[in-house]
Amino acid sequence: MTIWIAGAKKEYRPGATLKEVAETERVENPVYVTAVVNEDYIKFGDFASVALKEGDRIEFVYFMGGGGYGVHQ
Amino acid sequence: MAFTNEQLERYSRHILLKEVGVRGQKKLLGAKVLIIGAGGLGAPAAMYLAAAGVGTVGIADADDVDLSNLQRQVIHTVNDIGKPKVESARETMLAINPDITVRTYREFIYSDNIADILTDYDFVLDGTDNFPAKFLINDACVMAGKPFTHAGIIRFQGQLMTYVPGQGPCYRCVFRDPPPKDAVPTCRQAGVIGAMAGVIGCLQALEAVKYITGAGELLTGKLLMYDALRNAFHTVNIKQDKECAVCSDHPTITRLVDYDRPDCDLEL
């Protein structure tokens, strides 16, 4: 299936979970990442239970403070 | 209020813009903007807001200027090392534009002083580097009904969003709670490219100018992310969390709290 991650088109197996996608996309320190799927906020604790669908738009939103809290691939 | 000849000349490039014009420039001159943090984000924002003729700019910071700040905090110079940042910032802002008033607050913000500081301002810029301060600014602005713009920067990346009461999500809608203190590495580990503070701090200044003049659309209901290494500006739609602890109809946070701060309270 085709999904969109940060605006880029990606191919995943149908029903892939958000956890699989986060791993494949090498999201760093995902415990402190919020995913926005379409317009819903999904916390890391729920990544494994969210099965994605064709056309879903996924964003990984990182805490950004200052020069200390590095969280990105 | 009529413009002086000097003001007409100084602000002529604004006045030419149909989105600003004489009306918008008058609004800017009558506006009061508070910048929290005179660091990497606050520095360019303060300079552009001063140059723009924002009539009153407040700037809050307890730190003194240090050599390691100068890689990105362009409002300060080597001659300012050891000076309070708010003093150094005020001198630069007034050197750019003596037409404005600069109010300084040589203090860090906490639950017991933030409400008093922001009460007199129309718009707030979050130029802090740490999550306890960011959540405090968010909660205080939501409770006081003040619009503010959040920004964060790290390495070659930055993010930005603007909260306007009743018009979209707050910072807590998206980020919910500060990350645990123990999870945060020291402030010196990750680094940030100096110009990122300039890009994102200028975008915060633009949000303030857009809010004051009414030009265009704000980043309300949107989180803008910039990745300099990939040349990508990207906007994510964000919505109000109906369960948000502070901005929903049934908030569970009804008074301000101070979260533990990291030991190193460096400014951006």
Ligand SMILES: [Zn+2]
């Ligand atoms: Zn909220």
